[in-house]
Amino acid sequence: MRMMSMRFEEVFLQTKEQYDKLIKDGVLLFQQVPLVEIDGMKMVQTRAILSYIAGKYNLYGKDLKERALIDMYVEGISDLMQMILMFPFSPPDAKEKNLDSIKERATNRYFPVFEKVLKQHGQDFLVGNKFSWADVQLIEAILAVEEKVPAVLSGFPQLQAFKTKMSNMPTIKKFLQPGSPRKPPPDDHYVETVMKVFKR
Template sequence: MAGKPKLYYFNVRGKMESIRGLLAAAGVECKRLGWECVTVSFFLSKDGFLLFQQVPLVETDGMQMVQTRAILSYIAAKYKLYGKDLKERAMIDMYVEGTTDLMGLILMCQFLSAENKEKQHAVIIEKATNRCFPAYEKILKDHRQDFLVGNQFSWADVHLLEAILMVEEKKSSVISEFPQLQALKARISNIPTVKKFLEPGSQRKPVPDDKYVETEESPPNELLICKQINVAG
């Protein structure tokens, strides 16, 4: 399938945000579909269109791809953001998985009560500052290179930047004690393709509010549909 990739998802960040960010970092423009997707009820009404009945869904290169990890791996490999050999790919996978664990905690917040959300925020900050970020700080300090793997910009760097930005939305000073991460964040954020994605007007989604999947563009029954199907993909 020629042309821009088509992204199908709710009009929120969710699991699609990592895909948007990686495509943007690769310099790939995606086709806008109005609400960013045809309604999920449309997916479910077309036999076989939405494999496993899960979003995100990306149409690209003649494929209809679901499952977030498969989509991200394909994009990273296609646009040479996946290391130069098998060893580097394994390192990128390891770092991506470590970052994904932290990001998963953040995504859960949107479906919690106010009281539980506050508790979850504390868990996120604790895990970020005592486990995840110290690990990356040590990696960068030990190998003294500009990027996490092979001294070359990769998917692992894009994913870590997204995690840092997400945690900073909970606590703006979260990397104040991590000079290597501060430098990495600045370095990646100033890569032209990434910088463009972080600017207003890009396909980057805003911070989720309490309504999360309810937007002025979405039909009234979309919230119910979202809760009924697995959007974890």
């Protein structure tokens, strides 16, 4: 299967002054990042950015019904990803509790849904037997949870197979290898920088 390869350049804010300048220049519509410059547009709001990219690169289903399924799956995965994204900012005394919450939600609420979907239709991808934005979101969530709970897929054979297939797709395989633009899990320096940039 042929997959597109999109080149991009990432720029990370390091100082509050950089953030304030973007706001002053009127670039951040809602005074929030991320900001993506694409096709002559300066886009904000993660959902809008990702749905535009998915549509542009034919990762958003063939019709409204498939798009609705992709949207449902993406929204569900986003709920789980939000917990993972906020985890590094947990107070030290809450980290263990929050990690338990991630594990519980992943194994009891979110991963069973996708295990069932893949088992019922017996296809490699979540929607329409074609690679979509939902597949990208799911493999990202699986990898992110596994970084914190290594055995999380032990009871999900369909998701194990899905992870293997996705990880071996040429563009994803390249992205997961060392030296790619993929970032490691946030460390203390990352948390410190975020707090410094966005302090009020």
